[in-house]
Amino acid sequence: MPLYRDDAIVLRTHKLGEADRIVTMLTRRHGKVRAVAKGVRRTSSRIGSRMEPFMLVDVQLYEGRNLDVVSQVETKEPYARRIAEDYALFTAATAMVETADKLVDHEREPAWGQYRLLHGALGALSRREHDASLVLDSFLLRSMALAGYEPSFSDCASCGRPGPHRAFVVGGGGAVCETCRPPGAAAPAPETFSLLEALLSGDWSVADASEVRHRRDAAGLIAAYAQFHLERKVRSLGHVDRS
Template identity: 90%
Template sequence: MPLYRDDAIVLRTHKLGEADRIITLLTKRHGKVRAVAKGVRRTSSRLGSRVEPFMLVDVQLYEGRNLDIVSQVETKEPYARRIAEDYAMYTAATAMVETADKLVDHEKEPAWDQYRLLHGALGSLSRREHEPGMVLDSFLLRSLALAGYEPSFDLCASCGRQGPHRAFVVAGGGAVCEACRPPGAAAPAPETFSLLEALLSGDWASADASDDRPRRDAAGLIAAYTQFHLERKVRSLTHVDRTDARQS
């Protein structure tokens, strides 16, 4: 069986038999990989804590017929330990890895950009650089953009007319002008559009200075946009703690 090694982020795990787990990894060079980690549920296992969701690891695997086999794991960044200390961070990270798992649909296909984005987002969360909900929202917008679903917040998504515009259509790709606006379209405030643009571009000075109302409105639009274009529900989004740390 060919042996290979890669950096990887643990996306999820589930039990296999009495002592094993199936680990889903997003790797730097090999895309998404599903592998068996044997014996990790035993108390004597030294690998168990290293293959928890959110961990950044250096992993060695053997190629298998259906599933690869984990042979060695070394911790590179213990994101899981830091993130698990805070409920808002934990729920945001859970939604991130679920989204990454759904966006990278096929195994063993290159997904370097998605890996790099998730790595950066989990690192930002673990260092408490920004409010967790906004880190999540920025990750969702940018990961969708990488996958070919970048929303428009300035130009009309239908006719290309220069904005600013006052309507947003989830199914239509973002902002739309009055001429293209369908009945029932959302009408976000200008401050919400500004925040959406900042989150997509990574303008954290503007995003961090935003108020609570635009943050709530932007989060709702981003969640709807994400699930529409993924064509499936991201279950973790319903559990995300949106409590602003500034209020605590």
């Protein structure tokens, strides 16, 4: 069997048999990979703690017919250990890895941009650089943009008329002008639009200074936008701590 090595972020795991796990990883060079980690559920396993969600590892694998097989694992960044200490960090990270798993739909599909974005977001969470919900919302917007679903928060997403505009349409690509505005469109406050733009561009001076009510409004729009374009529910978002 061909042997290969890569940096990987563990997205999720499933039990297999009495002692093994199937591990889904997002790798730097090989995209999404599913592999069997043998014996990791035994208390004597040396690699069990390294094969947990959020961990950044250097992993060596044998290429299998249906599933690859984990041969060696070395920890690069123990994100899981730091994130698991705080509920807000844990729920935000869980929503991130679930979103990344859904966005990178096919195994071995090139996903360098998504890998790098997730790596940076988990690192920011583990170091507590910003509020956890803001890091999550920025990740959601930027990951959707990488996937080809970048929303507009200024110019009209329908006709291109220069903004700013007051309406937001989840299924219409973001901000829309009064002419293109459909009935029932959301009307976020200007401060919410400013926060959305800051989260997408990574302007943390604006994002960190935002008010709680605008963060909550932005979070609702981002969650709706991401799930609409993913065409599936991100279950972990329902557990995110928005307090």
